[in-house]
Amino acid sequence: MSKALGITLGVVAVLLLAVFMVFESYVHARNQMVAEDQAVKSAWSEVDVQMERRADLIPNLVETVKGFTKEESTVFGDIANARAGMLNAQGPQGKIAAYNQMDGAIGRLLLLTENYPQLRSSDQFMRLQDELAGSENRVAVARKRYNDALQEYNTFVLQFPNNIWAGIAGYHQNSAYFEASPAAQQVPKVSF
Numbered sequence: 001m002s003k004a005l006g007i008t009l010g011v012v013a014v015l016l017l018a019v020f021m022v023f024e025s026y027v028h029a030r031n032q033m034v035a036e037d038q039a040v041k042s043a044w045s046e047v048d049v050q051m052e053r054r055a056d057l058i059p060n061l062v063e064t065v066k067g068f069t070k071e072e073s074t075v076f077g078d079i080a081n082a083r084a085g086m087l088n089a090q091g092p093q094g095k096i097a098a099y100n101q102m103d104g105a106i107g108r109l110l111l112l113t114e115n116y117p118q119l120r121s122s123d124q125f126m127r128l129q130d131e132l133a134g135s136e137n138r139v140a141v142a143r144k145r146y147n148d149a150l151q152e153y154n155t156f157v158l159q160f161p162n163n164i165w166a167g168i169a170g171y172h173q174n175s176a177y178f179e180a181s182p183a184a185q186q187v188p189k190v191s192f
Helices: 003-068 073-088 091-113 123-158 162-169
Strands: none
Touching: 003 073, 003 091, 003 123, 003 162, 073 091, 091 123, 123 162
16 A cells, blocks of 8 residues: 555545534534423423413403402403413414513402402402412413523523534524513512
8 A cells, every 4th residue: 555545545534533523513412402492392381381371260360350340341351452462472472472461461450459358358369369379380480491491592502513503403592581571670669
């Protein structure tokens, strides 16, 4: 074997090894992106289920409150519109916006109940309010898990060299995070 042939074979072997390493890096990163993307979708599904459960509680709460308050139709209309928006919203961004609208409407409904002491002492209202609080807690946990999964996905997709492979494979940063509403960022006033 001639010296030139040996050098050529060595160069080809090194190039093949480099190509194999690059390909292996791509396959590993692509598989991890698929896993991270599926984790985000699974976490979103849990948020969606919990938000739907919460939306299903709202009509019962509204009917109970309606029995005590006849003249407060604007609040009930807001609730109906917010619930319809939640059920018809598409994709995470749309559902997050609808969820925030529902939060505001429920807040106004619960504020309305303060004017009706007999309503607040109703067993049915108390049970529904407890169910709503439990549902709120489940939604909060699901939202946290979703945001955590989304953060892991985004971190992986934005890291080098994964960002290169992500661009090739069609994976991009996802910014559909749940954030605190402006009302939640204000300190409530408490008076005794």
